[in-house]
Amino acid sequence: MPRLEPAGHKKEALARDNEPSDLQVEQQLALVDLERRMFSRLVPLLGPVRAQIAAVVGIECILVITVFLRPWFVRQVIDRGFVPGASGRSVDGPFVAWMIGGLALCWALRFALAGVSQYVAGRAAIVVLNDLRRAVFAHVQTLSIRYFDRTKLGRIVSRADRDVDTLEPLLIQGPPELLSAILRCGVSGVLLFSISPPLFWSVAGLVPLLVPALVLFNRLASRNWGPVAERRSRFTSHLVETVNGVKVLQQTGREEQNRRRYKELLNDFTATLIRGNVRTSWFPPLTGVLSTAGMAALIVVGGRGVALGQVTLGQLAASLFYVFLFLAPLQELGDLFERYAAGTAVAQRIFLLLDTRPEIEDVADAVDPPSVRGSVEFDGVTFAYAPDRGPVIRDFTLRVAPGERVAIVGPTGHGKSTLVQLLTRFYEPQVGAVRLDGVDIRNLTQRGLRRHVGVVLQDNVLFSGTILENLRLSAPHASDDELIEGARSLRVDDILRRLPNGYHTQVGPLGASLSHGQRQLVCLVRAYLSDPAVLVLDEATSAIDVQTERRIQHALRRLCAGRTAIVIAHRLATIRDADRIAVMHNGTLAELGTHEELLARRGSYAKIHEAYIRGQASARPEPTVEVA
Amino acid sequence: MNDYAQSVAAAPPDAVSVLRAPSVKNAHPLLRCLAIYRTMPWRFASAFSLFFVVNASLTWYQMLVGQAVHDVERGRAVVRTADGSLDFGRAYYWVAVLVGTALARAVVQYVAGIVSLATGQELLFRLRDSILVQVQRLDMGYHLRHGVGEMVARTTRDADKVRDALISFWRNVIETGLVILASLAVLCWYDPLLAVAPAILTAVGIAIFLRLADHLVVLDRAVSDAYDSVSQDLVEGVGGVRVIKAFGLEASRIARFDAAVGTYTDYATKALRYSTSRIPLPQVVVALGQVWVFALGAHLVASGRLNVGELVAALLAMNTLIFRIEGIGRIIQIFADARASAARIMDLLDADTPILGGSHELPAGPLGIQLANVRVRAAGEGEDILRACSLQVDPGEIVAIVGATGSGKSTLAALLPRMLDPDAGHVFVGSSSGGWIDVRTLQLAALRARVHVAAQESFLFSDTVARNVLLGSPDATTAELIEALRLAWAQDIVTNLPSGVATVIGDRGVTLSGGQRQRLALARALIARPSVLVLDDSTSALDALTEQSILHGVRDLARSSGTPITMLIVASKPSTAMFADRVAVLQGGSIVAEGSHDELSRSSVTYRELMGIHDAAA
Secondary structure, eight states, X not given: OOOOOOTTOHHHHHHHHTSOOHHHHHHHHHTSOSOSOSHHHHGGGGGGGHHHHHHHHHHHHHHHHHHHHHHHHHHHHHHHSEEEETTEEEEOHHHHHHHHHHHHHHHHHHHHHHHHHHHHHHHHHHHHHHHHHHHHHHHHHHSOHXXXXXXXXXXXXXXXXXXXXXXXXXIIIHHHHHHHHHHHHHHHHHHHXXXXXXXXXXXXXXXXXXXXXXXXXXXXXHHHHHHHHHHHHHHHHHHHHHHHTHHHHHHHTOHHXXXXXXXXXXXXHHHXXXXXXXXXXXXXXXXXXXXXXXXXXHHHHHHHHHHTTSXXXXXXXXXXXXXXXXXXXXXXXXXXXXXXXHHHHHHHHHHHHHHOOOSSOOOTTOBOOSOOOOOEEEEEEEEOSSTTSOOSEEEEEEEEOTTOEEEEEOOTTSSHHHHHHHHTTSSOOSEEEEEETTEEGGGBOHHHHHHHEEEEOTTOOOOSSBHHHHHHTTSTTOOHHHHHHHHHHTTOHHHHHTSTTGGXXXXXXXXXXXXXXXXXXXXXXXXXXXXXXXXXXXXXXXXXXXXXXXXXXXXXXXXXTTSEEEEEOOSHHHHHHOSEEEEEETTEEEEEEOHHHHHHHTSHHHHHHHHHHHOSGXXXXXXXXXXX | OOOHHHHHHHSOOHHHHHHTSHHHHTSOHHHHHHGGGGGOHHHHHHHHHHHHHHHHHHHHHHHHHHHHHXXXXXXXXXXXXXXXXXXXXXXXXXXXXXXXXXXXXXXXXXXXXXXXXXXXXXXXXXXXXXXXXXXXXXXXHHHHHHHHHHHHHIIIIIHHHHHHHHHHIIIIIIHHHHHHHHHHHHHHHHOHHHHHHHHHHHHHHHHHHXXXXXXXXXXXXXXXXXXXXXXXXXXXXXXXXXXXXXXTOHHHHHHHHHHHHHHHHHHHHHHHHHHHHHTHHHHHHHHHHHHHHHHHHHHHHHTTSSOHHHHHHHHHHHHHHHHHHHTHHHHHHHHHHHHHHHHHHHHHHHOOOSOOOOSBOOOSSOOEEEEEEEEEOOSSSSOOSEEEEEEEEOTTOEEEEEOOTTSSHHHHHHHTTTSSOOSEEEEEEEETTTEEEEGGXXXXXXXXXXXXXXXXXXXXXXXXXXXXXXXXXTTOOHHHHHHHXXXXXOHHHHHTSXXXXXXXXXXXXXXXXHHHHHHHHHHHHHHTOOSEEEEESTTTTSOHHHHHHHHHHHHHHHHHHTOOOEEEEEOOSHHHHHHSSEEEEEETTEEEEEEOHHHHHHHOHHHHHHHTOHHHHO
């Protein structure tokens, strides 16, 4: 997102960092704290793949054995494979051949089993992660509209998308790798001890040094992850905005500023990433030094043992491998912890989403009326989207009789669309009540309310699939013919048939392949097919060619017939069709009455009407603010 | 004046110039990305040297261990002296040498890690910067052909894949290469014969990996295609949430999503099965190298050409090599996968825009516009969008363009500030009295500052209201900002926002309705004080009252201030057409009728149909 401040305004740049991060916004919405024990929540996810995990654990154990067999072969050959002869040593052929064969088999087994283990673990990952993905999606569907209005689409999507994938190393590969690390460490410790206790102690003495280093590393690494991810998402969203708004940037000649801002964001990201690494990347070199120290200790202690005849040369050679096997898992722990840190940060976000309760929930004894007559009542409704923003609806009262058609008119941005949000209970008013057939809609189930209150929204969203599939959404059990009959009733059949594949035309993601007008028509048919008692229609304002416009007007009339209709109207034809007209101003009901009554009053409606009718120079209206 | 467009067109960023160098242009797309390192030879060289030192010192260290063990073997490390006590002299020497080497190596390793990270990030920085510059530089034609979705995918998803490959470049390509070389060098040092089989087996193993990689990429592609429909359902499930709730579609959307996830998991399992069953083969092949070292080594020890310590060191070196190769399958896969992405990014970076600025300056004073026999071809097969299209608008004149959906009105609008160039014909600005100038000869930034198109979609950035409006004129004063908002009838939007003009809008801040966005976009256009203002359906979401108020306000201001604004209004409502001095009807790609609303209402059937005034004409 291009921030266009003059160069050198550092203060502002700093202030920006204090803006609530997206995560904080989500946290506010969730009303629960992010910091919580992740472990107890992650483990139950593994339930369905217990068997696979057990299998992987088993295979890892076998793999650990092969790991220890390899140095054993070396030791055997060194200690027993050479036969001292007259001319120095000679090789004990058959014995060495066996050992060589054993080593080859060991490697083959190692990689074959690793393949099997990866398959089983990978399969388990696919199961667990996609179950979680489904759960996140299903949960998202239960959330209330405010959540969607406040949270970036991209961030909600990434919860069920990338975030879930990030858990794989933590949940699936993590446990077997941890087990394998512990086993290798433990077994090599035991073997070292069995060869010579002093050998063991000389290497084990390193552990007290390694453990605090590991803890420190873990703490630093987990602290890095969040800031880096935040900065990555900042520059990515800047790029996405640039692509979307490139026309505006070119038109206004702001490319250079925009590029400068992008570079700032990139530099900020890189600096954060490198700063983090400066703090944490001492760990791998340190472990290298420690394992060398172990090796050196072995030379001293082993050398003593050889000198005293307590340790054979083969044992010493094997224990060199064991030192690696003992220390390497401790190094891997660093990597495991890092993944744990990254994974838990993501898991927190996922659980945060799963913990977010829908703001609007059905009350315990909510009713689902089988049918309604269709009277609608706004009773003293006051509503603000947020406490810190002024109310958009103020003490609004309006009663609509069953079968009546009311047009809501008024300037853009004065709360007309908000009425739709309240009547469909996407939001709830802070004061007053909205009633359907005299029942407060908060006492109805949301499903029941929305079955009787149909809406056609401005954005005219369709879902990818064919037109028929979209129509079927509102009438799941209807046959194709019944669906087409619906289109015919609204007299839009011919328009839809003329599309490339008629009713089987793919509409594209969110309906993007159709024009505004076509989409609107499909939406009208969709609403018609669901046959609600109350219809709320937020008339699309976007310009459409006149032919399509006329079809829409006709379809609209047909759609409204025989039901209560509340229409946010932008077109004169729609307004004139209404039984009564409500004029909204600044969230209040400014005027209410029939077309003739309101014209006679010569109030704000008369002015609006005049502007509509004449729409030319002589009818220059007063500024909106003074209309009421 | 902003001459960015010219400057970038004339001299693309150094990264891009490297990518376009003849020696690089035809290379593998990923290698072309890596060629950006040419722009920072010193950083590259220092990172490479550090890596070389780290790995060479590892080899050195392994050989030291071999010697130390050999000393133990010969009983020299710890010597039992005549008095029965033990002399640890040699052993302590080895401790000092080994630990000292390791410490020095650790420091270099740390520095190498940081330097290579910084170098790799610098490469990505330059690549990302080049992509952004290119996105901003390419004309509307390119953007329209490729669509926002594809452009976003290229600049984010493809760029991420390339990043994954480039990030693994240091650790996985440079370091793995050095480890292989170092390990083989150790073996060679002890006995050249020891290195023969491991070298061959490693080469064979890598060859098998490479063969597998192509099929793995095909499988992965199928997986990601399956994932695309998961993604799409996800986006629709969030983006279409109001409709879902309104129609109670939650359950069916969830079922659909579950099915898409099911298909995806099937493909993912298939790919997993293939990779886990095939990849062990090359791994085993490489591991057989150690068996060779073991067998030959035992023979050499027996014949006295190798000591036990050296055998152990050789086996340890092979261990290092095998474990390095173990992960190489994944790396080759990342690279194979990134190839197509890199190719797509290179396509983007290679694209050239035909729209370059000229050198002429615009004359001061009012501007008119003229299209002369303009032709614009459709992107695909289809008929021309504009054909032999001619239109003249004199300075200060207000002309409405009407036409059916898809008749090319927006294309016509885009020609004026050269968002698009015609395939044939000319676009001029100027006036009949002062002469007409071909827009191609003009400085691009200057032209766009004077000829402003406000589009229907009214894109706003996630930024404050003030900064969004000030895009049109960054140096404007607060008074000018308020005036622009007033003219666009947008003050009440601002008054109702929590922090006024400082409120952040968009994804991260408050959401605005379509009409509110359009008014802010209009304010952005008006604050630029253009000489030619093109309203491309940019008042479509406003009610008639507001629309008329804005149009009149702009005209009156232009008249009273004595600086006429030439207006071209893409209109679909009769009221807008009536507002204009003249109406031009666009049909079949050219202007078929011109005149006042009243004239056209009488004379033009097309116009009457477009405006829905059949009855009036009768």
